[in-house]
Amino acid sequence: MKMSKSGISSPRTPYLLLLPGIGFLFTFFIWPIANLAQTSTQTPVAGGDTGSYEQTLRWRNYIDAFVENKEQFGRSFLYASLATILALAIAYPLAYAIAFKAGKLKNVLLVLVVAPFFTSFLLRTIAWKQILGEQGFVVPTLRSLHIIAPSTTLTSSAFAVVAGMTYNFLPFMTLPLYASIDRIDPRTLEASGDLYANGFTTFRKVTFPLSLPGVVAGTLLTFIPAAGDYVNAAILGSPETKMIGNVIDSRFFKIVDYPTAAALSFTLMAAILVLVTVYIRKAGTEELV
């Protein structure tokens, strides 16, 4: 038997098809990353002007950058974790309701979940400043109920930053959750009831395990961008709530210290990778991969 030389059986075809993708990845991912790696070990040129650095392979840049900014690193992961947990707590019932209880309204509700994306991310974050500001309704209401002291403000606080992040990443949590809850066969829930499981047991033993791929995807889609986020901290925070993203921004653009900024970027990437790997191992969702 001779193999046909025409059509898709040519051994080169898959590579040709991959070419545009590889080209794109190389130009916009591999090349910049290599550049960043190269920058991260540079040191200032003696007597050079602002922003002039030379390669000296100084790996200590990484240690220095981390030690100097461990506070902001810790804060980034703390805020991102809080926002992820809050978003999960809000999005789960929402996704459940849309999947099982919405009936004809299902599509309308899904559009409503996505609708905030029609407005700029920045505008939505700035709107939170007004909601939590002195002229919003939240602060005066809480004050008149004596829940917060008259001098307490909600803007420029960790509360505002976490609230903004939770809100901004909520759709990223809701959609994967919905997709996986919607796939659950209602008959499995009925079967659970037939076996005398109450509502809570059914949720614990049937619904939640079946929705796990959605939970894992949603938490990853929320946690990863949240850990690197700097917009919420810049707009809603104070000097005491700055995150690692804000430090990288100021190192790059204000201090013009490219090596430290590059080293911090790499450290952030590595830290997220490690955390995510451990998480996926623990969650044990082969379905995801």
Added chain:
Amino acid sequence: MAKSLSPEARSILNSRVSRRAVLAGAGAVAGAGALAACGSGGSSGAAADAVRWANWTLYLDVDASGKHYPTLEAFTKKTGIKASYFEDINDNDEFFGKVQGQLKLGKDIGYDVMTPTDWMAARFIRLGYTQKFDKASIPNSKNLIPTLQHPSFDPNRESSLPWQGIMAGLGWNTAVNPKGMKTLDDLWTPQNKGKIVVLSEMRDTIGVILMSQGIDVTKVTEAQFMNAVDFLAKKIADGWIRGVKGNEYKEDLISGDATAVIAWSGDLFQLSNENAGKFDFAIPESGGTISADNLLIPSTATAAGKKNAEALINYYYDPAVAAEVAAYVNYVTPVAGAQAEMEKINPKLAKSEYIFPTQATMSRLHIFRALTPTEETTWTEAFQKAAGN
């Protein structure tokens, strides 16, 4: 100024935004660099009868439609030089990042005039990215007010001329601070606790603090500077200061989230006008900073572009034209004789201390000294760290 994007961020939101950046405040944070990259920046030089100008937003008189610049159109009518105006500067650092590569290679950056702030102008001049003026083409430069004639970065104003001057001092909400403010210590009173915002422009905030400590900002040493940064960090740690921001502090003042600020004069002037005297501004008794945005001709401008740029600068140094611009932008005009011209347009503005500071006021305003590249990095780093970055 900016914002901010910030950062901001910004400035973030950030940084030298002032009133130019009602919108740019958001842009600063968003990384307006992305937007700026789509800006002008042609690859060939200007046409022989044209001039291209990069400036900050809201920094030139504009008509209600936002499309026509009356003084600029009058310039074209008068000289036949076609002027293209680009509001391409959001932030000094960002603008530098955008054009430095081409300047280094000697490729046209798309502008024949640009308007960075003093310290950034100093960097451009130091790096040889500017051209010396042919003073004969700018006879009106004689109208430059004396206070701004000899900055340390260009002692004889050979390659820079101020566009507008910006004072930094104290701003406050008059309802919360009915007694007003005279010194920096007036900020630290219980009613302002946690509601103070200071500028993310290092030289202005630290400058005001330094002067309150009796230090001359034209000769400040590193130890003195670091001491002032520690003072700022302490005030932040103790919960007095809620933010180190660019122009966003205006929104905080309006909403009541901030009640006292270290701020730019033109902003407070405008806010006070819009809010029936709810805000006020003063230069502290110990002194305030004055800085300026400077008209520079980049090294990449062609001979024709340079000539036209000089004609443009000369035009804006005509007192009558300067008065027209000042009536719109409300910043300190660097042109002597503009006050007399302002009397004819708007007698009320002609008395404004913010546009035409008296000699007594001027003597209390100082320009922060130029920094060496090493100082620029380490001082900015210390300041940014105090601001939580």
